[in-house]
Amino acid sequence: MDPTAAATAMNLTGDLVGLALADETLARWQFGITTVYHFLFVPLTISLATLVACLQTAWVRTGKDRYLRATKFWGKLFLINIAMGVVTGILQEFQFGMNWSDYSRFVGDVFGAPLAFEALIAFFFESTFIGLWIFGWDKLPKKLHLATIWMVAVGTVLSAYFILAANSWMQHPVGWTYNEEAGRAELTDFLAVLTQNTAVAHFAHAITAAFLTGGAFVVGIAAWHLRKGRHVEVMRTSLRLGLVTVVVGGLLTAVSGDHIAKIMYEQQPMKMAAAEALWETEGPAPFSAFAVGDVDEGRNVVAIEIPGLLSFLAHGNFSDPVPGINDTNEALQEEFGPGDYRPNIPVAYWSFRWMIGFGMISFALGVAGLWLTRRKLFLSDRLREKAADTERVPILALTRDGELGPTLSRWYWRLAVLTLAFPLISNAWGWIFTEMGRQPWVVYGVLPTSAGVSPNVSQGEVILSMSVYTLLYAALAVIEVKLLVKYAKAGPPELTDADRNPPTRIGGHDREDADRPMAFSY
Amino acid sequence: MNPIDPTNLSSLSSLANPASSVHAALEPHALTVVWFSLIAVLWIGYFFLEGFDFGVGVLTRGLARDRRERRVLINTIGPVWDGNEVWLLTAGGATFAAFPEWYATLFSGFYIPLLLILICLIVRGVAFEYRSKRPEERWQRNWEHAIFWTSLLPAFLWGVAFANIVRGVPIDADGEYVGNLFDLLNGYALLGGAVTLFLFTFHGAVFIALKTVGEVRDRARALAGGLGLVTAALAVLFLGWTQLGTGTVWSLIALVIAAGALVAALFANRAGREGWAFGLSGVTIAAAVTMLFLTLYPAVMPSSLNAEWDLTVVNAAATPYTLTIMTWVAAIATPIVLLYQGWTYWVFRKRIGVQHLAPDPHGPTDGGTGPDTTGPRTPDAPGSPDAPDRVPTA
Numbered sequence: 073m074d075p076t077a078a079a080t081a082m083n084l085t086g087d088l089v090g091l092a093l094a095d096e097t098l099a100r101w102q103f104g105i106t107t108v109y110h111f112l113f114v115p116l117t118i119s120l121a122t123l124v125a126c127l128q129t130a131w132v133r134t135g136k137d138r139y140l141r142a143t144k145f146w147g148k149l150f151l152i153n154i155a156m157g158v159v160t161g162i163l164q165e166f167q168f169g170m171n172w173s174d175y176s177r178f179v180g181d182v183f184g185a186p187l188a189f190e191a192l193i194a195f196f197f198e199s200t201f202i203g204l205w206i207f208g209w210d211k212l213p214k215k216l217h218l219a220t221i222w223m224v225a226v227g228t229v230l231s232a233y234f235i236l237a238a239n240s241w242m243q244h245p246v247g248w249t250y251n252e253e254a255g256r257a258e259l260t261d262f263l264a265v266l267t268q269n270t271a272v273a274h275f276a277h278a279i280t281a282a283f284l285t286g287g288a289f290v291v292g293i294a295a296w297h298l299r300k301g302r303h304v305e306v307m308r309t310s311l312r313l314g315l316v317t318v319v320v321g322g323l324l325t326a327v328s329g330d331h332i333a334k335i336m337y338e339q340q341p342m343k344m345a346a347a348e349a350l351w352e353t354e355g356p357a358p359f360s361a362f363a364v365g366d367v368d369e370g371r372n373v374v375a376i377e378i379p380g381l382l383s384f385l386a387h388g389n390f391s392d393p394v395p396g397i398n399d400t401n402e403a404l405q406e407e408f409g410p411g412d413y414r415p416n417i418p419v420a421y422w423s424f425r426w427m428i429g430f431g432m433i434s435f436a437l438g439v440a441g442l443w444l445t446r447r448k449l450f451l452s453d454r455l456r457e458k459a460a461d462t463e464r465v466p467i468l469a470l471t472r473d474g475e476l477g478p479t480l481s482r483w484y485w486r487l488a489v490l491t492l493a494f495p496l497i498s499n500a501w502g503w504i505f506t507e508m509g510r511q512p513w514v515v516y517g518v519l520p521t522s523a524g525v526s527p528n529v530s531q532g533e534v535i536l537s538m539s540v541y542t543l544l545y546a547a548l549a550v551i552e553v554k555l556l557v558k559y560a561k562a563g564p565p566e567l568t569d570a571d572r573n574p575p576t577r578i579g580g581h582d583r584e585d586a587d588r589p590m591a592f593s594y
Numbered sequence: 595m596n597p598i599d600p601t602n603l604s605s606l607s608s609l610a611n612p613a614s615s616v617h618a619a620l621e622p623h624a625l626t627v628v629w630f631s632l633i634a635v636l637w638i639g640y641f642f643l644e645g646f647d648f649g650v651g652v653l654t655r656g657l658a659r660d661r662r663e664r665r666v667l668i669n670t671i672g673p674v675w676d677g678n679e680v681w682l683l684t685a686g687g688a689t690f691a692a693f694p695e696w697y698a699t700l701f702s703g704f705y706i707p708l709l710l711i712l713i714c715l716i717v718r719g720v721a722f723e724y725r726s727k728r729p730e731e732r733w734q735r736n737w738e739h740a741i742f743w744t745s746l747l748p749a750f751l752w753g754v755a756f757a758n759i760v761r762g763v764p765i766d767a768d769g770e771y772v773g774n775l776f777d778l779l780n781g782y783a784l785l786g787g788a789v790t791l792f793l794f795t796f797h798g799a800v801f802i803a804l805k806t807v808g809e810v811r812d813r814a815r816a817l818a819g820g821l822g823l824v825t826a827a828l829a830v831l832f833l834g835w836t837q838l839g840t841g842t843v844w845s846l847i848a849l850v851i852a853a854g855a856l857v858a859a860l861f862a863n864r865a866g867r868e869g870w871a872f873g874l875s876g877v878t879i880a881a882a883v884t885m886l887f888l889t890l891y892p893a894v895m896p897s898s899l900n901a902e903w904d905l906t907v908v909n910a911a912a913t914p915y916t917l918t919i920m921t922w923v924a925a926i927a928t929p930i931v932l933l934y935q936g937w938t939y940w941v942f943r944k945r946i947g948v949q950h951l952a953p954d955p956h957g958p959t960d961g962g963t964g965p966d967t968t969g970p971r972t973p974d975a976p977g978s979p980d981a982p983d984r985v986p987t988a
Contacts (some may be wrong), residue, residue, distance in 0.1 A: 073628050151723065152723070152724075155719060155720055158676060158719055159715065159716040159718075159719035159720055160716065161715075162715050162716065163716065165686045165687060166686060166701055166712060168690065168697075168701075169603075169686075169690065169697045169698050169700065169701025169702060170701045170708060170709075173698035173770075174698070176690060176694055176701075177694055177696040177698045179694075180693075180694020180695075180912060181691075181700070181912040181913050181916050183690075183819055184687065184688075184690035184692070184694060184697070184916075185691045185692065185911065185919060187687040187690055188684065188687035188690065188691040188692075189687075189927075191687040191688075192684050192685040192687070192688075192924065192928070193923075195680045195683055195684070196684070196934075196935065197891075198675040198678065198769055199676040199679070199680045200934055200935050201934075202676060203672070203673035203674055203676055204673065205674075207672055207673040208673075209941065211941050211942065212941065228608050258913045258916075259915055259916045259919075260911060262914065262915075262919050289732075322596075325606065376985055405846040435785050526705075528702055528703065528770045528771055529705050532615060533705050533706065536709075537705070540709065540713060544713060544716065544729055550718075555724060555727055555728070557891025558727075558728070561728075572853050578941060579940075579941060579943065579944065587949045587950065588950070589950055589953060590946070590950050590951065590952045591667070591952060592952050593665065593669045593672065593946075594665065594672045594722060594726045
């Protein structure tokens with residue numbers, strides 16, 4: 073790699089024509105498409121595993137049918153989802169080598185270990201115990217079967233930790249040294265990679281956001297049934313569980329997100345300046361509510377701002393200055409030599425807003441829902457009378473005596489169903505912000521993205537693979553969503569005696585009924 | 595921010611030059627040999643376990659006579675295929691961490707074959723999970739087609755890939771693969787593909803014989819006899835070719851073990867000793883993979899252009915520090931994985947036949963026992979609000 077070529081490629085990053093022709097552009101698009109798609113399923117897997125485990129625990133402890141029915145219902149949707157998460161994850165493990173071989177050569181000594189441990193520790197856990205859970209209803213005693221879904225939940229969270237530690241190293245490389253002779257990054261302190269504040273903060277943010285996502289998924293589907301007055305017993309329990317998850321998850325997502333912001337102002341000032349389209353250093357710095365900017369001139373044409381708020385987000389007071397894009401770019405030029413070190417400002421600015429916006433909306437709907445459904449009023453006989461009339465919806469309690477009007481009620485239920493989608497959108501923009509905001513670096517301050525791409529993989533090959541993945545993923549999305557809708561609409565299953573009476577010994581029931589059918593088979 | 599020397603950017607030029615004198619100067623480290631062996635173990639684990647998964651997938655066509663039998667076959671691997679596949683992810687991750695140069699050259703060089711394998715693995719996983727989720731015959735048949743092809747193709751392609759690694763591919767002085775797709779489609783590699791395809795299918799047949807009851811079991815045993823003979827002929831040809839090319843005394847020993855185990859597996863199968871037959875076909879796979887790795891060592895990816903450009907356990911390896919950490923983690927985690935994964939097989943040790951299949955949740959004869967009986971027959975009908983919650987008093 074000729075260093076001037078890297079610098080030239082970086083100069084062209086802002087230039088649309090240069091961007092379209094740069095070697096890494098297609099590989100970046102492919103990585104973006106496949107990773108954002110993969111991450112639609114990941115947060116749902118993480119949170120639904122735990123929520124299903126909670127419901128099953130409630131059943132094991134109380135023996136109440138509604139908890140078992142809820143377990144089976146949400147468990148089925150969880151399985152439809154995790155199948156997609158698993159298969160799209162295989163690609164992730166291969167893609168670094170396939171499309172980013174120079175990146176892999178450069179970082180493998182540091183970055184490979186967390187990936188290997190993710191597979192060895194987390195994926196084995198997840199994949200083995202999910203098989204036991206799916207097929208184990210009539211093979212394992214009650215509590216042991218319950219343990220398997222908790223194992224899956226632990227596996228998903230461990231997996232998140234390893235991959236986020238790896239990603240955090242790309243955002244803020246620590247515990248490494250540059251070996252000039254070998255021309256690569258080498259690990260010096262693995263514990264630092266695993267425990268640096270960036271990794272901890274990103275882990276907290278991703279996990280809490282995952283619970284916001286799973287909670288909203290439960291709220292959306294439960295609300296869809298309740299609105300029509302169906303499966304009231306199971307769905308009310310689910311709705312409340314989902315709403316609590318949304319509110320707690322949402323609150324913690326905001327807290328952890330704020331923490332990330334403060335870390336990022338120290339570690340990646342350019343990313344946060346770009347997120348705010350803050351061109352010049354200002355103190356006190358305003359928070360931008362809306363802006364239209366001119367990237368070439370390095371200023372905003374239109375800007376609606378809240379004074380001082382950005383200083384508060386960055387420093388915890390309303391006066392300290394926050395470095396702007398232009399100053400930061402100059403500082404980076406002094407440090408790393410000539411080049412344009414700005415990410416795509418409009419993408420960074422808007423992805424940041426959409427991440428926060430959609431997250432906030434789902435959180436707000438969760439808070440409203442928790443309040444409105446706090447009393448069982450909406451489950452009263454009046455609900456059941458009205459349920460036959462599809463235009464009417466369950467009543468919501470605004471105050472002790474007052475109820476929400478019919479129009480507002482109808483709107484709440486409608487929005488509650490839509491809540492399902494908001495965190496998914498928020499998650500996608502969150503990753504787009506994190507990764508696009510780090511550009512033009514793949515490892516911040518160390519390796520430019522243009523230097524990471526596979527030199528021996530042709531543009532044609534990337535176009536081929538990207539088209540195939542995109543078409544395949546689109547087809548699978550249609551199939552998956554249709555299945556989810558089908559099973560979501562079907563509602564929780566009826567229970568049989570066999571469901572309520574799991575075996576008491578490992579391997580199944582007594583010897584005499586050798587021809588007993590399996591509780592579940594593919 | 596971690597401040598770096600600005601000259602770092604210019605020294606990135608050496609980044610694509612793994613085989614430079616710099617790497618050759620690195621001292622061989624005992625742990626590189628450990629990790630070379632561990633990666634061989636991971637591939638053995640993968641081919642042993644997913645080998646029979648692939649075989650079962652291939653045999654859904656040819657061995658199963660109807661849909662119910664096909665369901666039986668799929669369910670023999672139902673609870674375990676996902677865990678089996680993780681061996682591949684671990685092999686990939688471990689290669690990335692322990693031998694970054696090997697990972698980078700192999701995965702970028704074999705771009706199109708790996709693309710095909712990935713597509714197959716993606717579709718295959720979804721096929722297992724989704725096939726039974728809808729009652730329509732066309733839906734199920736389509737996924738069954740998918741299971742067949744997405745098992746057959748990787749079973750063949752992994753052989754092609756490994757044969758090419760052993761044979762050597764065009765790798766330049768910078769450690770980059772400089773060949774094209776057609777360089778990978780040589781006679782030796784295609785033979786390697788045929789070997790893995792037949793070996794895995796044979797392995798799958800003896801697995802089915804071990805895991806099923808009834809007619810399927812008898813037919814699986816009969817079919818395994820024929821498949822085993824073809825496998826033996828192909829394997830002896832391929833491994834013999836390999837031995838003549840780059841073999842050592844050690845690889846010859848592995849070859850003899852592989853051949854002996856395969857023959858013994860055939861006898862055990864004929865004698866109806868299904869457990870032995872399966873174990874021995876597993877030994878065949880393990881010995882064959884071991885032989886390939888023995889012929890490779892100390893290279894991990896020989897260059898067909900110049901022996902000095904080989905990627906080896908020395909110049910492709912990670913630092914001793916990284917390898918040390920990985921060794922500790924692997925030493926602790928691997929036995930645990932083996933324990934709980936082995937336990938899974940014990941939990942699902944019962945043989946299955948058509949009589950054991952759960953009633954088709956969508957079937958008309960299913961008297962309300964399936965998990966999906968409240969199926970979406972009238973999804974939008976404004977049903978009685980409390981009816982779906984009523985619990986049958988059984």
